[in-house]
Amino acid sequence: MKTFLHDVVCQLDVKNINAYTFIFPSKRAGVFFKKELLSHISGTVISPLILSIEEFIEEVSGTITISNTVALFILYDVYLKTPSKLPKDNFYAFSKWAQLIIQDFNEIDRYNINSSQIFNYLASIKEIEHWSKNLNQSELIYNYLEFWNSLELLYNNFSETLLDQAKAYQGLVYKVAKNNIDDYIKETNKTHVFVGFNALNTCEEIIFKSFKQSDKALFFWDLDEYFYNKKNHSAGKFIRSFKENNLFETNDLTKLPNYYTHKKDISIYGTQKSVGQAKLVGQILDSLDTENISKTALVLGDENLLLPVLGSIPKSVNNINITMGLPLNLSSFYHLFLLIFNVKSSKETHIFYKDLFNIISNEYLRPIFISDSIDVVLTNLKQSNEVFYTLEKVCLFFPKNEDFLKAIFYKDNNVTDSIHQFLFIINVLKDELTLRPNSAIELEYLYKFNQVFEQLLDLNKTYKHITSISILFELFKELVSNETLDIKGEPLQGLQIMGMLESRVLDFENVIITSVNEGILPSGKSDNSFIPFDLKTEYGLPTYTDKDAVYTYHFYHLLQRAKNVHIIYNTEMDALLGGEKSRFIHQLETEQLHNIQHHILSADIPTYIETPNHIIKTPLVLSSIKQLAQKGFSPSSLTNYIRNPLDFYYDKVLGIQKEDNIEEVVAANTLGTIVHEVLEVFYKPFEGKILEVEPLEALKTKIDATVLMYFEKIYKNGDVTKGKNLIIFEVAKRYVLNFLNFEIAELKNGHEIKIIALELKNEIILDVEPLNFPIKIKGTVDRIDEFNGITRIIDYKTGSVKQDKVRVMNWEDISLDYDKYSKPFQILTYALMMSQSAPLKFPLQAGIISFKNLKSGFLPFQKQISYGKYDDFISQETLNDFKQELCKLILEICDEKTDFVEKEIKSFSSF
Structure with missing residues (x-):
């Protein structure tokens, strides 16, 4: 395949190659040109000077190009010194709008715009937008308009300050180079060769015209005749405009090649998400032989695909060259530093437990601590239930x-100290990683982060504008977003992986392009600028339409000399990352010039028949069940089996307990335990006695102190002085108060209540045929009393329970439906235990007092007699019927032929 660079070299006098200076759109293009040049030269020669356009412009200007971050700091210096009627923003607020201002300054200078005119025009537009008949402007409107009126002075002072230091942002470098170009041309004795340019800014156009008029330049335009002659095709938009501006002679057009109309094999693939695209790239590469791989370019429309693509490249691809680098903000270290920044910038004076856990559990930090004690420390921290820790206490865990x-954890707004702390952390991490095998990439990442913090340290030392951790945090994210970890490879061998801009001037036989979606290729109406679209059009500044034309050129340039093209787009709609296939694809299909095959791909999704998990009752499992039966089944464990046998198996048979977690907010079961404990201590003195109003009234004065005491005991070190916990603390007090008031009201209404027992532990032995071993049932009843001579077995619930949840329609259902019958099952179990362990007077009642539904009072168990009619009392017959169902359930648990089968869990809400 004859490449564009081959055609260029063939038109040069290679014997006198040092008579030329070459300028390319990118450094990468210069590397490939040097390779092509070597193939046409025999013997040893001194290489000509080969520059990227940025290097050339900087050389002509005689200034040093500064980064956007440095420009931001210098601009703030200028901003503070520039007279204005407006109050000055702090650096943090300033940085939010100044980044866009610098971008606009860049464009104004690169396109050689009269700054006075455009800033006056812009200010006038803002005045018209806020025009009012009211002559007295509000302070907000006045400040807003004053801001726009002050931009010209800020721009002029900024430019002068930089030029006094021989520095410049990119746009100013172009402006100075444009002013210096005539002197540069007079002094040079070499022919300058400009290769492969397309879209030029105004300063570049002026520089190119100056060279053209001097007869000291050659221009090689990398465009196909098809795009130039097709007047409406965006790929030729800029070259056609150069003819109108007399940037090249008419006869230059006869040299345009005609490659694009040659038949090409184009495969267009629609696939799902980034992973689908990466996997497809791997399959395409795997189908190519070694020779074809070296003639292949993989162009990533979305450069965030780099990591997934690297993970999908087949082993058959031996050599890879990557030009874009791995973004620092996609590394694990970046997220670690964000975590530390969040800790340092937190307004809390103490360390939040989640931050502490995340830090000491981090994959890179964990080995630095005494590894054997990490799990022990985490367990102890969870058991202490502290939400916040002092730094001193944390240090005691790891002396x-x-x-x-x-x-990591020291909170100080001293920025210099904080940067040094990050550098210290990086140094410790480096020492740890050095001891690990295969940690070269991690160490390279750390080195890049070390450079970022060193730069922040230098910037703060020079300009002293970083006055808080929050500003440091924002600048850190800004710097990292522009940094990559460059991967060194052989630039001229193997598979070439690049972004769209790196493909300029280069030609490949095989091209794979990913993310060809609207919003990515082309990027669409994304134009971050203070200058409105109409004003940009008026002054010839680039708009999103020009940006689209640039990417159209790059896209079609890749196809121009290629033979085999694979275009991949994402079929999944995504408002942020695109989803609709690009207009470029539609355009290719409409042209009907090439052999196009369209494929819609999707991942092979295996068909799974969802079946519930089964646990077979082996002899070992049956032995454990027997031991559990002899130890005792509780009503809650039996209802847990009804809810889901698999949970019962894990919890009771295997003894796997749920991991303790810190209760940042008081859990429902904790609230219930506290209320139970308070009521027990309040009513314990009344056991065996009839309740009276005055002693109950006296208990009200003790509610606050008693509830607080049990919160401190059960919730341990949890904070109940603020937030949701304070609300829950007040709810607990309200529950106790409401219950006391409820009991007092019952007494005042003439009812007699006698406390029989509180928190009564009980157990019985059941003979379940045909089991040959005894079954123990055990449990604790919250309260037993006599209400007007009728015995009541009461279970407290801090959640909401209604009467229909304490009814049984059919006995057969009580051991089947947890959501419907778990509460009747529980209270009937208590009643059965009480009836077998102590003589009870029938009829009796067993039921629930719901603190969230206290107005309904005592909710007795009810058995349906007939439709709409229920019996509130429990007889011996009732207990016999329940006992029969209980024995069936226990027999099922112990039956070797009945597996533990997982059930679908229904949601429910009560405590």
Whole structure:
């Protein structure tokens, strides 16, 4: 395949190659040109000067190009010194709008716009937008308009300040180079060769015209005749405009090649998400032989695909060259530093437990601590239930890592100290990683982050504008977003992986392009600028339509000389990342010039028949069940079996307990335990006695102190002085108060209540045929009393329970439906235990007092007699019927032929 660079070299006098200076759109293009040049030269020669356009412009200007971050700091200096009627923003607020201002300054200078005119025009537009008949402007409107009126002065002062230091942002470099170009041309004795340019800014056009008029330049335009002659095709938009501006002679057009109309094999693939695209790239590459791989370019429309693609490249691809680098903000270290920044910038004076757990459990930090004690420390921290910790207490857990912990958790708004702490953390991480095998990439990442923090340290030392951790945090994210970890490879061998801009001037036989979706290729109406679209059009500044034309050129340039093209787009609709296939694809299909095959691909999704999990009752499992039966089944464990036998198996048979977690907010079961404990201590003195109003009234004065005491005991170190916990604390007090008032009202209404027992532990032995071993049932009844001579077995519930949840229609259902019958099952179990362990007077009642439904009072168990009619009392017959169902359930649990089968869990809400 004859490439564009081959055609260029063939038109040069290679014997006198040092008479030329070459300028390319990118450094990468210069590397490939040097390779092509070598193939046409025999013997040894001194390489000509090969520059990227940015290097050339900087050389002509005689200035040093500064980064956007440095420009931001210098601009703030200028901003503070520039007279204005407006109050000055702090650096943090300033940085939010100044980044866009710098971008606009860049465009104004690169396109050689009269700054005075455009800023006056812009200010006038803003005045018209806020025009009012009211002559007295509000302070907000006045400040807003004053801001736009002050931009010209800020721009002029900024430019002068930079030029006095021989520095410039990119746009200013172009402006100075444009002013210096005539002197540069007079002094040079070499022919300058400009290769492969397309879209030029105004300064570049002026520089190119100056060279054209001097007869000291050659221009090679990398465009196909098809795009130039097709007047409406965006790929030729800029080259056609150059002819109108007399940037090249008419006879230059006769040299345009005609490659695009040659038949090409184009495969268009629609697939799902980034992973689907990456996997498809791997399959395409796997189908190519070694020779074809070296003639292949993989162009990533969305550069965030780099990591997934690298993970999908087949082993058959031996050599890879990547030009874009791995973004720092996609690394694990970046997220670690974000975590530390969040800790340092938190307004809390103490350390939040989640931050502490995340830090000491981090994959890179965990090995630095004493590894054997990490799990022990985490367990102890969870058991202490503290939500916030002091730095001193944390250091006690890891006394050998005190300095490291202080670097992470110490909260001080001193920016210099904070940067040094990050550098110390990086140094400790480096020492740890050095001891690990295969950690070269991690160490390279750390080195890049070290450079970022060193740069922040230098910037703050020079300009002293970083006055808080929050500003440091924002600048850190800004710097990292522009940094990549460059991967060194052989630039001229193997598979070439690049972004769209790196493909300029280069030609490949095989091209794979990913993410060809609207919003990505082309990017669409994304134009971050303070200058409105109409004003940009008026002054010839680039708009999103020009940006689309640039990407159209790059896209079609890749196809121009290629033979085999694979275009991949994402079929999944995504408002942010695109979803609709690109207009470029529609355009290719409409042209009907090439052999196009369209494929819609999707992942092979295996068909799974969802079946519930089964646990077979082996002899070992049956032995454990027997031991559990002899130890005792509780009503809650039996209802847990009804709810889901698999949970019963894990919890009771295997003894797997749920991991303890810190209760940041008081859990429902904790609230219930506290209320139970308070009521027990309040009513314990009344056991065996008839309740009276005055003693109950006296208990009200003790509610606050008693509830607080049990919160401290059960909730341990949890904070109940603020937030949701304070509300729950007040709810607990309200529950106790409401219950006392409820009991007092009952007494005042003439009812007699006698407390028989509180928190009564009970157990019985059941003979379940045909089991040959005894079954123990055990449990604790919250309260037993006599209400007007009728015995009541009461279970407290802090959640909401209604009467229909304490009814049984059919006995057969009580051991089948947890959501409907778990509460009747529980209270009937208590009643059965009480009837067998102590003489009870029938009829009796067993029921629930719901603190969230206290107005309904005592909710007795009810058995349906007939439709709409229920019996509130429990007889011996009732207990016999229940006992029969209970024995069936226990027999099922112990039956070797009945597996533990997982049930679908229904949601329910009560405590």
